[in-house]
Amino acid sequence: MNKKILAAIIAIAMLLSAVAALAGCDGEGGANATETDPLLPAHVIEKFDVSEDFKIGVICLHDENSTYDNNFIKSIKRTQEALGLSDSQVLIKTNIPESSACEDAAKELAENGCKIVFADSFGHEEHMIAAAKAYPDVEFCHATGTRAATEGLANFHNAFAAIYEGRFLAGIVAGLKLNEMIDAGKITAEEAVMGYVGAYTYAEVISGLTSFYLGAKYVCPSVTMKVRYTGSWYDQAAEQEAANALIKTDKCVLISQHADSLGAPSACEAEGVPNVSYNGSTISAGENTFLISSAIDWAPYFAYIIKQVQDGNAIDANWTGDISTGSVILTGLNTATMNDKMKTEVDSAIAKFKAGTLHVFDTSTFTVGGETVTSYLADVEYDTSFTPDTEVVSDGYFHESEYRSAPYFDLRIDGIEFINEMY
Amino acid sequence: MAIIEQIVELLVRAVMQGTPLLFGSTGEILTEKSGNLNLGIPGIMYIGAISGVIGGFFYQNYTSSYNMILAIIIPLLSSLAGSLLASLIYGFLTITLRANQNVTGLALTTFGVGLGNFFGGSLIKITKSDTPFLALSKISAAYRTTLPFANKLGLFGQLFFSYGFMVYLAVVIALIVSFVLKRTRVGLQLRAVGESPATADAAGVNVNKYKYFATCIGGMIAGLGGLYYILDYSKGIWANDAFGDRGWLAIAIVIFAIWRPNVSILGSYLFGGLYILFNYVSVSMNLLPLMQMLPYVVTIIVLVIVSMRKKRENLPPASLGTNYFREER
Structure with a gap:
């Protein structure tokens, strides 16, 4: 008996050491899919002198x-x-x-x-x-x-x-993908329903998903969106299940997410549904469905x-x-899913952002309860009861992240349906 | 019709969620029948997952040709080898050295999760990926291959034939374990070891051999649960800690199934369904934690009922959690 156990242990040790030996080799990643150059690349940081005792x-x-x-x-x-x-x-x-x-x-x-x-x-x-x-x-x-x-x-x-600007640009890519599907006759204009997997019903998430939606609407006027929250920043299974329910039950034809796992992108790849990612490229998990990703640098x-x-x-x-400080970045487009309009539309929107002529939360582009928003008191100053305290709508747009760096846009605009809530 | 479609969709997802739990609980039942309470199962499932991922990673990235059979066999064998080794650690400590089973099991779980994250993190570094995860898409495609006629049979096909082979493997293994435990001489002797090792020993049964084999085979079965979760359910995506606490759920199902692998098939699917039910029914979000608590509540109720009825075949193996000292007879 003891000999057998010993033999088994030795055999396994050999196997593992073989694996470890292989691990010494250099990897090449293994992804076949290719991306274009980043649409908003990270800035080069200019060198300045830093004293040696700085930490x-x-x-x-x-x-x-x-x-x-x-x-x-x-x-x-x-x-x-x-x-x-x-x-x-x-x-x-x-x-x-x-x-x-x-x-x-x-x-x-x-x-x-x-x-x-x-x-x-x-x-x-x-x-x-x-x-x-x-x-x-x-x-x-x-x-x-x-x-x-x-x-x-x-x-x-x-x-x-101002990651909402990055989300908006990624939304443009999503909208153009929907247009491509409509033009090809795969869906009707009314069937252009996007799905969004969010972590929690916080202003940061609402601000992000609304800007993503408005980006898509900027180029595809008939788009609507459905949102499911998971109640966790990181839960691969919950995110995958939410994405799956959006695709199967809610008939969404394009998915994006604001949560940290690969649950949603991998569900999209399995179902062949285009996905807009966040926090970096996920192309190796979505060779045929990854569109683009935005991130904060x-x-x-x-x-x-x-x-x-x-x-x-x-x-x-x-x-x-923001974009001009190099804090908002975009990955390249997936050559397997891109179309010709994407780069030009995104480039033109970037130019407008830089010139200050385009505002993500332009109140003429959305309504709340059927009405245009002309005034909104947001909870900008910190207090434990989250009292609204600052007027944030002026000059025809909602001034996100101007009175405070953290997002405070929490309006529920028309066209976005919240299927559940998670606080 | 839409409602039926939704129900079928829920059932399909429940089966997929339940399959890792089924592997885990079947493995744990087999182990516990020998009197070994292996709380290291969550760790072993983790090790089974990462071992399979390591095998798959090297096959996918270091061979130019791609063969579907090899894409399945290599991760499968790596996973079995990894969980066998982990089970041997547990077996050696508790059976040969007679260390405390609870402490050994809990330590093994901590060790397994750490080992998985260490190797997972190392592989991610090798790929120099932009975001921290590994994608074994090709391997996963092989694991998720369904029967060719599954799509042609409508909802029936979706409900019964839309899975990768490991879902069926889990059921088959559970049924085989159930059969062996109940109807064969080996099963009888194993149960004897778990109930009263001294009596079994006196009857000429090699207690240590049975304990070792049950622990190792049980561990290997459980390890397959981890492999399934990554390569099939998660579409080949490894990210650290993604497996979550499914190992503990599997141990809860052992009690729920009153130590019967055939009951644990239903139990696993039920737990899997309850886990994702909130996506399919509209409940107030305040009630959500209550819904997620349901599997555990049901387990407690089963425990209470079983303890009150005191039917001997429903009780855990009598020597569960204790080590066998021949000298103490």
């Missing part, structure tokens, strides 16, 4: 195996490379939960000589504020947060990007805060990156 600490909710955190880690590493910082000058702490563990990590980074401490997740905010109060000489920067303006601390700052913000600290200047309490 920045970055706190991440998960590690590089999470789509969300990977985006931040990629960005800080690119910034590090561009500025020629050594590894001892960039301290990254991963898997820091949204609890007092974040405060401990932030304080530890400050103790270790970091001049800037950055945290990437919404729930890190209160713990970052606590650390900011304890270390007034260190700058604390927080992505996606809402409290910098009301907290009034000189060393605590919020940042976000955080590298410009990292470069900005490092420069401000180096020069002894103050960091904005609310910083919103």
